[in-house]
Amino acid sequence: MQPEPFCHTAYKAALQAEFSHIHADKKLRKFARAILSVDLSVIDGMLAPTYSKFGPKPYPPSSLFIACLLMIFLRVTGFTVWAKQLKEHPVYARICGFAPGKTPEVGTFYNFIARLWASDKPNFQDHVRPKKDRPKKPNGKNEKADPPTKETVEADIKRWRGNVSLEAEPYRRFLRLFLLFLEGSAKRGLISKGHLGISGDGTPVVTMHRERSHRVCDCHVKGIERCDCYRWYSQPDCYWGWDSSRNCHYIGYNLYLLTASDSHSDLPLFPLLLPASRHDGRAFVEAFAKFEAFCPDFRTERMQLDSAHDAMPIYQWMLEDEVTAFIDLHSAKSKYDWNDMKVTKDGRPICPEGKPMCSDGTEKKRMRAKFCCPLQRRDPKTNKKVVCGCEHPCTDSPYGPVLHVPMKDNPRIFNTPTRGSDSWVKEYKKRTSSERDNKRIKEDYKLEDGRHRSSMMWYFRLYLILMAIHVDAWATAGLLDASLLPEDVAA
Numbered sequence: 001m002q003p004e005p006f007c008h009t010a011y012k013a014a015l016q017a018e019f020s021h022i023h024a025d026k027k028l029r030k031f032a033r034a035i036l037s038v039d040l041s042v043i044d045g046m047l048a049p050t051y052s053k054f055g056p057k058p059y060p061p062s063s064l065f066i067a068c069l070l071m072i073f074l075r076v077t078g079f080t081v082w083a084k085q086l087k088e089h090p091v092y093a094r095i096c097g098f099a100p101g102k103t104p105e106v107g108t109f110y111n112f113i114a115r116l117w118a119s120d121k122p123n124f125q126d127h128v129r130p131k132k133d134r135p136k137k138p139n140g141k142n143e144k145a146d147p148p149t150k151e152t153v154e155a156d157i158k159r160w161r162g163n164v165s166l167e168a169e170p171y172r173r174f175l176r177l178f179l180l181f182l183e184g185s186a187k188r189g190l191i192s193k194g195h196l197g198i199s200g201d202g203t204p205v206v207t208m209h210r211e212r213s214h215r216v217c218d219c220h221v222k223g224i225e226r227c228d229c230y231r232w233y234s235q236p237d238c239y240w241g242w243d244s245s246r247n248c249h250y251i252g253y254n255l256y257l258l259t260a261s262d263s264h265s266d267l268p269l270f271p272l273l274l275p276a277s278r279h280d281g282r283a284f285v286e287a288f289a290k291f292e293a294f295c296p297d298f299r300t301e302r303m304q305l306d307s308a309h310d311a312m313p314i315y316q317w318m319l320e321d322e323v324t325a326f327i328d329l330h331s332a333k334s335k336y337d338w339n340d341m342k343v344t345k346d347g348r349p350i351c352p353e354g355k356p357m358c359s360d361g362t363e364k365k366r367m368r369a370k371f372c373c374p375l376q377r378r379d380p381k382t383n384k385k386v387v388c389g390c391e392h393p394c395t396d397s398p399y400g401p402v403l404h405v406p407m408k409d410n411p412r413i414f415n416t417p418t419r420g421s422d423s424w425v426k427e428y429k430k431r432t433s434s435e436r437d438n439k440r441i442k443e444d445y446k447l448e449d450g451r452h453r454s455s456m457m458w459y460f461r462l463y464l465i466l467m468a469i470h471v472d473a474w475a476t477a478g479l480l481d482a483s484l485l486p487e488d489v490a491a
Contacts, residue, residue: 002051006040006062011097018094025091031073032095033480034471035066038180046173050115059104063097064112065177067104070096072464073471077449079109113460116177119170122454125236128216131228134240134249135277148281153313156282160289161317170456174463175294181470182269182295188479190264197302197427198269199261200287200309201434202280203441204243205273206448207235207252207458237455241276252276253458255447256283258291259437261304261430265473266437268466270294273458280308285317302326304431315411319367324416326428346420347413349403352394357403362416369414371403441465 015032040062047061070092071082083106086093090100098104114122166172185191217229235251243250254276258269270291274283284305292300302324305314310330318325329345341349348356349371357371373394394401407414417423441447445465452458474480 002048002053003044003058003060005044006060008036008039008041012036014094014097018091028091028095030475030480031070031471034474035069035095037184037474037480040065042180043177046176047115059108059112060097061112061115064104064109067092067096067098068109068112068460069464069467069471072445072461072468075446077446078451079106083109113456116173116460117170117456118172119456121170122456123235123237124170124455127232127234127236128230129233129236131213131231132239132277135242137242137249138244148279148311150312153281153285153311156285157289157313157317160286162289164290164293166294169290171459171463174459178463178466179295181467182267185263185267185470185473188474188477190473190477190479191260191267191269192262193297194299195262196260196298196300197262197304197430198288198300199259199304199431199434200256200280200284201259201306201431201438202254202256202274202278202283202308203438204241204245204250204276205253205255205442205458206250207238207452209251211240211251235453237273237275239275239277250276254278254280254283255438255441255462256280256287257434257437257441258287259434261302261433263433263473264477265469266433266440267473268437268441268469269298271462271466273455273462280306281311281314284309284314302427304428304433306431310412312412316408319408319411325411326415326424326431327412328428329412343413347415347418349405351401353392357401359418359421360402362407362418363404364416367407369405369407369416369418371405373401437469440469445469 015036019029019032043061043065051058067082067086071079076082076085083104086096086098086103087101093100093103096103166175169175182191186193212234213231215227215229216232217227219227219229238252241250241252241254242248253273256272256274256278258271260267260269270287272283272287272290274286291298300321300323303318303326305325305327307328307330309327315325315327343349344356347369348359351357351374353374355374358374358376360370360372362369405414407416413419415424417427441462445468447462447465450458450461452461
């Protein structure tokens with residue numbers, strides 16, 4: 001039997017009756033007001049084809065979704081505990097749209113998630129896959145892995161850029177629900193869709209403490225103790241990775257998250273769960289290509305990334321898309337040169353006298369940077385630039401030597417604004433918004449406490465956490481549209 005469609009009017013009336021007294025829980029009331037600000041009828045229409053016309057009457061998908069989001073909002077980590085709490089606390093049941101005493105069991109939630117997951121398989125890979133060894137440990141303490149080679153990043157850009165299809169992703173329904181909250185934040189002015197600044201970073205997600213696998217070959221019977229044959233893995237999408245912050249190997253995912261660095265409360269934009277062995281530089285290529293394909297209404301203007309993304313193809317990609325890149329240089333493989341001219345690490349050419357030339361701005365239309373003599377000073381009387389006395393002048397011009405550098409020749413070194421300048425450093429500091437977001441996801445909302453065994457469950461839990469972060473931002477900024485009591489209008 002088809003579930004009943006979501007009725008916004010009846011749901012609001014029920015919530016108003018629930019929170020009619022002044023002693024109602026303020027946290028739950030804020031959550032209810034946030035839910036009323038979202039069009040939940042999309043969920044019922046999206047999942048209607050997945051239900052049969054026969055059989056018992058199912059729970060409304062919108063109510064099940066509210067129950068899952070409320071579970072994350074209250075920091076409950078498992079459906080077994082949550083199903084029990086729904087029975088014990090009638091206020092939770094009424095917020096979700098259930099009648100007290102008629103709440104869903106644990107299996108109902110898992111069945112609901114399976115309907116949202118647009119694939120018959122809960123994982124991206126089969127349980128039987130090739131064996132992979134642990135990644136190489138970096139040299140030195142707290143050292144990150146070396147940046148990916150130019151060839152691997154170029155291959156990833158050719159593979160993903162402009163070749164992303166939303167219909168090919170099994171988590172596309174999760175994403176459609178998350179876009180309701182993302183658009184809600186943009187509508188409230190918390191995110192600037194037309195002038196977006198993005199920060200990207202990866203963080204390890206530990207899913208288990210030891211690798212659970214067994215052989216599917218008969219090498220052990222033949223007396224071969226060690227072999228490279230295929231094995232059966234309980235979590236086939238999880239690999240070994242290196243956690244540079246804890247200096248240890250781990251098993252799980254590499255969560256790569258794009259964050260709106262200029263937004264209120266560092267709001268998340270797009271997540272991607274990749275194998276733990278995937279380098280952040282390569283993970284960014286896939287994440288940003290999919291974000292541009294899935295969210296075409298968002299216009300990226302600035303990109304803040306750490307030294308793990310220091311690869312020339314990424315700079316060239318950002319330059320072609322007219323995105324200003326603020327990427328730290330990787331000290332291990334940094335080269336500073338341009339047309340046989342030495343260049344400082346902050347992108348300033350060195351004059352014949354061995355002194356770094358001064359930046360004199362950039363010409364955005366011509367995409368070139370301008371540098372002038374380092375001994376150039378202003379005349380206090382005329383306030384015009386003059387050249388101080390130099391033992392070996394480079395030119396006869398009273399203005400001094402001027403060098404125009406095309407930024408497309410080496411966008412890695414020559415940036416706009418100039419690398420190392422106050423404006424460049426100020427913008428690059430916004431990169432820490434990704435780290436704050438990762439902390440909220442893993443520690444505040446306890447992502448790693450899920451104890452799941454499939455990518456379907458990890459993605460669902462992750463997207464619920466991102467939705468809850470947006471709901472928190474609406475409540476913190478006082479931008480909840482719906483009201484349940486007269487004092488909510490002024491709150």
